[in-house]
Amino acid sequence: MTATATTTAGATGTTGTPGTTRATPPARKFDASRLLPLIGPLALFLVWDLTVRLQLVSPVLLPTPGAALAALAKGMAGGPLLTDFLASLNRTLQAFLIAGVIGVPLGVLLGSNEKAYRSVEFLIDFFRSTPSSALIPLFLMIFGVTDMNKIAIAAFAAVLVILFNSAYGVINARKQRVMAARVMGASRWRIFKDVLIWESLQPTFVGLRSGVSMALVIVIVAEMFIGSDSGLGNRIINAQQVLNVRDMYAAILAAGALGYVLNILFLVLERRVVHWSGR
Numbered sequence: 001m002t003a004t005a006t007t008t009a010g011a012t013g014t015t016g017t018p019g020t021t022r023a024t025p026p027a028r029k030f031d032a033s034r035l036l037p038l039i040g041p042l043a044l045f046l047v048w049d050l051t052v053r054l055q056l057v058s059p060v061l062l063p064t065p066g067a068a069l070a071a072l073a074k075g076m077a078g079g080p081l082l083t084d085f086l087a088s089l090n091r092t093l094q095a096f097l098i099a100g101v102i103g104v105p106l107g108v109l110l111g112s113n114e115k116a117y118r119s120v121e122f123l124i125d126f127f128r129s130t131p132s133s134a135l136i137p138l139f140l141m142i143f144g145v146t147d148m149n150k151i152a153i154a155a156f157a158a159v160l161v162i163l164f165n166s167a168y169g170v171i172n173a174r175k176q177r178v179m180a181a182r183v184m185g186a187s188r189w190r191i192f193k194d195v196l197i198w199e200s201l202q203p204t205f206v207g208l209r210s211g212v213s214m215a216l217v218i219v220i221v222a223e224m225f226i227g228s229d230s231g232l233g234n235r236i237i238n239a240q241q242v243l244n245v246r247d248m249y250a251a252i253l254a255a256g257a258l259g260y261v262l263n264i265l266f267l268v269l270e271r272r273v274v275h276w277s278g279r
Helices: 001-013 032-053 065-076 080-112 113-129 132-143 147-169 177-183 188-199 202-226 232-241 244-271
Strands: none
Touching: 001 188, 032 202, 065 080, 065 232, 065 244, 080 188, 080 202, 080 232, 080 244, 113 147, 113 202, 132 147, 147 188, 147 202, 177 188, 188 202, 202 232, 202 244, 232 244
16 A cells, blocks of 8 residues: 555655645746847947958047957946046936926926916927037036036936926826816815826826936037036047047947936836836
């Protein structure tokens, strides 16, 4: 009897109490789709490398990808590039915080009163469509050649994007939810606080994500063409003037990496905060 039970248990792959089975967890298969984001960068560096090797562009003007990446790694490991990277990051974050503090509340308030928004819609769209770099001389006259100049013009560019998206989110809130709140007797303040603000979160995050990217772009441009002794823009233009192409491309890659990381951080934050999006 005991031998039979033991034989049965061994045949069925059980352990412990006879008659019970332990399921074997299925082997995890490698998901090749996770590698898809790598295809673009690899293709870019491959084309870049072939361009240099085939001498389609002079090596004096275009280093190999390996040389540019080596300069990037060396500079970010405590070299001058890291100092400039942190300077640009600091200016970008300051400009973005100013834009967010002004743009989000003002956008929500304007969006909650459509007549008020329509009265300033032309100004918002006009300045939003005007290249912010064209206003650099104006900001130079106001703030002079200072860090505040770079931060102010970047904040101005970002605040328009954030304000527009926040107002758009409130104006285009789902009418069914607003009507349901009114039917249930909610006051205008309750509708604003409990419906409109929450409905505006998704477009507001879109505006914040676009705003931080805009702030970075304007900061880099301002560092290039407004007197500056630090920042990635300053490093790029200085390296270009002395044909130090390795440092120039390393700074360009650092600026691109900074913009990409900021965008990813806001995407992750948006998914955590606005987790009900699309429902």
